[in-house]
Amino acid sequence: MSRKGAAAVIIGNEVLSAKVQDLNGTLLIKRLRECGIPLRSLTLVPDDVDAIVDAVDRARRQAKHVFTSGGIGPTHDDVTVRAVALAMGRQVVRLPEMVKLIETHYGERITPEALRLADAPAGAELWKQESVWMPVLTCDGVYMLPGVPQLFRIQLETVLSRLERAPVHLKCLYLSAGEAQIAQVLDRVALSMPQVAIGSYPNFDRSMDYLVKLTVEAEEAAPVDAAIAWLERELPEGSILRRE
Amino acid sequence: MSRKGAAAVIIGNEVLSAKVQDLNGTLLIKRLRECGIPLRSLTLVPDDVDAIVDAVDRARRQAKHVFTSGGIGPTHDDVTVRAVALAMGRQVVRLPEMVKLIETHYGERITPEALRLADAPAGAELWKQESVWMPVLTCDGVYMLPGVPQLFRIQLETVLSRLERAPVHLKCLYLSAGEAQIAQVLDRVALSMPQVAIGSYPNFDRSMDYLVKLTVEAEEAAPVDAAIAWLERELPEGSILRRE
Secondary structure, X not given: OOOXXXXXXXXXXXXXXXXXXXXXXXXXXXXXHHHOOOEXXXXXXXXOHHHHHHHHHHHHHHOOEEEEEOOOOOOOOOOHHHHHHHHHOOOEEXXXXXXXXXXXXXXXXXXXXXXXXXXEEOOOEEEOOOOOOOOEEEEOOEEEEOOOHXXXXXXXXXXXXXXXXXXXXXXXXXXXXXXXXXXHHXXXXXXXXXXXXXXXXXXXXXXXXXXXXXXXXXOOHHHHHHHHHHHHHHOOOOOEEEEO | OOOOOEEEEEEOHHHHOOOOOOHHHHHHHHHHHHOOOOEEEEEEEOOOHHHHHHHHHHHHHHOOEEEEEOOXXXXXXXXXXXXXXXXXXXXXXXXXXXXXXXXXXXXXXXXXXXXXXXXXXXXXXXXXXXXXXXXXXXXXXXXXXXXXXXXXXXXXXXXXXXXXXXXXXXXXXXXXXXXHHHHXXXXXXXXXXXXXXXXXXXXXXXXXXXXXXXXXXXXOHHHHHHHHHHHHHHOOOOOEEEEO
């Protein structure tokens, strides 16, 4: 697999144990889509160094951009920095620039544990933001975002504003035929046009009129139009209810 | 890592590209929690054989029970059965029992593609259900559930009703102190009591009164009570707003 697009690692026992619903993954999926950055995988893992190292390592092999969420505070369960450093084969170092920001932020209330927020994989960069004192911690394509949804949202926008974007072209067909009736045609088009992604989604909600929704998408508009035209020719007569 | 608990692989380009919100993962997390079955990881992957093989292989090494969602229909993008078989080192075979069910269900509308629903990893079992014609497809601890949320929900309950359950004991403390102020105490308790999972969740919503929510949980009640008592002794005086 070539290293394109993004991959995500959502860290936290609280998410896997249903104490907190994962809002960050949902937001990330939506915003990457809007920015035209394909997401290759998203993994939820516990606050466990080995599990995070494994997930980050796989994410880095799949994708150019790796987003992590959670595990970067000052407490015992915040092990993301150490795990990312291990996955990248780097030391953990304390960033003097971040130490200064923490000292300013905490003032007299500072503790030795607060300074753990300044630890980062060697070679990490801090991306400053307008509205928040805490900068984005990044290291060679890995963006270590906080798990708190309000902060995650702000830092995500800071990262996205720096990444290259590519639009996605998408068209849909709503069909009155079932999947078994159309599978042969889909096979032919999908096999012949690997540059186009064709999705087939059966609908079991009787309040809606269609049996299958087909999605056709690609980076360019022309192959999408060609695939739609081919499908319109070969799908069972009268089976297309509408286009979108 | 010992093979305990569950792991999940949610399959589908539609979820990763934000065309559909993943309801199945959210439901699975909630229901496993309610049944006391710990979830070790949850991964969203595209309709891609290699990606699914990799994710299922990792899930099987982590957990005793592996739930997959999606990719088991009759169309070109339904590759879950093939991928699960590859991950398990098994052949794909056609199940005669399932062929009969499909013939009965489709009647005259049957197509060669509909029969693909009868393909399964060698050694697979079908678990019949009261309300749906389609049984649950299982193979040695892997449960291949459909991606359509209405069907996923029904099949999930069929699987859960057959699994052993263990209750989880959980207590919470809401604190007026910040994470940096309590990190040292948490470190000590967490290190000394590995049988207890301690979570620390900062709150940035000013409409709520607390700065940090601590969760303490374990399979037994006694260690949870012991950890709570220890925390109550050592946390900064007056910092506990309430218990839950």
